[in-house]
Amino acid sequence: xxxxxxxxxxxxxxxxxxxxxxxxxxxxxxxxxxxxxxxxxxxxxxxxxxxxxxxxxxxxxxxxxxxxxxxxxxxxxxxxxxxxxxxxxxxxxxxxxxxxxxxxxxxxxxxxxxxxxxxxxxxxxxxxxxxxxxxxxxxxxxxxxxxxxxxxxxxxxxxxxxxxxxxxxxxxxxxxxxxxxxxxxxxxxxxxxxxxxxxxxxxxxxxxxxxxxxxxxxxxx
Numbered sequence: 643x644x645x646x647x648x649x650x651x652x653x654x655x656x657x658x659x660x661x662x663x664x665x666x667x668x669x670x671x672x673x674x675x676x677x678x679x680x681x682x683x684x685x686x687x688x689x690x691x692x693x694x695x696x697x698x699x700x701x702x703x704x705x706x707x708x709x710x711x712x713x714x715x716x717x718x719x720x721x722x723x724x725x726x727x728x729x730x731x732x733x734x735x736x737x738x739x740x741x742x743x744x745x746x747x748x749x750x751x752x753x754x755x756x757x758x759x760x761x762x763x764x765x766x767x768x769x770x771x772x773x774x775x776x777x778x779x780x781x782x783x784x785x786x787x788x789x790x791x792x793x794x795x796x797x798x799x800x801x802x803x804x805x806x807x808x809x810x811x812x813x814x815x816x817x818x819x820x821x822x823x824x825x826x827x828x829x830x831x832x833x834x835x836x837x838x839x840x841x842x843x844x845x846x847x848x849x850x851x852x853x854x855x856x857x858x859x860x861x862x863x
Contacts, residue, residue, distance in 0.1 A: 643683065643690060647836050647844055648773045652694050656683040660791035661783060661801070667768065667775045667838055669753055674698030676753060677721075678768050678775055679707045679840050680714040688717055697721040699747050701755065703777040704763040704814065705732035707840065712738070722747050726757040729764025756828060760821030763814040767828065774834035778814060779825065780854055781805045782842030804845065806857040815862065822862040829855050 645653040650670040657663045666681040668691065675695030679702070683690070691697060697718045702708050702725040711733075715723060723741045725733055733741050744755045744766065756767040758779070768775040783801035786792075795801040798808045815821050829851040837845040837854065847853070 651770050661785045661787035668694040669770045670695045680710050682710040703766045705729040726764040726766045759824040760817040762816035772835040775838045777840045784843040806861045825858045
């Protein structure tokens with residue numbers, strides 16, 4: 643259930659029978675942990691998360707990733723829930739009161755939140771040293787997918803392998819040119835050694851950012 647991506651950065655995953663995975667990233671802070679895309683993965687969720695650090699910051703990385711947020715806020719009421727300016731209006735409409743802006747929390751210099759320009763979902767990436775977390779911007783379902791869900795995932799270009807999904811292209815991108823420029827610039831600047839996803843296995847490849855850049859150019863050019 644826990645996969646260490648880098649020192650102080652872990653992935654907690656739930657895999658569905660279809661092969662689809664739902665993943666969150668926990669980054670250790672000096673006084674607790676930042677939880678990126680809080681996800682309730684089962685009965686042992688609280689114990690698993692506490693092993694990695696008591697949540698101090700809860701990040702909803704876009705306006706779709708919020709379903710488990712109430713459980714996290716109830717379990718750890720001292721944690722601060724944050725989201726980008728683009729995500730907060732829908733989160734508020736869904737009943738999430740008091741979700742604050744990304745810059746309203748203090749983070750160590752090696753932990754950075756990167757709000758994507760040109761999106762309508764408020765997509766936000768997370769950079770921790772040489773690890774980059776890209777939420778729904780890309781998918782990396784490494785295992786075979788099956789059943790009706792598998793058919794849908796393949797049709798929507800969400801699986802298998804590294805993909806820029808049609809759902810992201812259709813539902814998340816507001817301005818293709820703006821997002822394309824931002825994504826290419828950010829990937830080239832960060833040059834991560836590990837890329838993690840909200841759905842899929844981590845990509846441990848120093849050239850993985852180039853593969854992501856090629857998908858952006860191919861599908862959003």
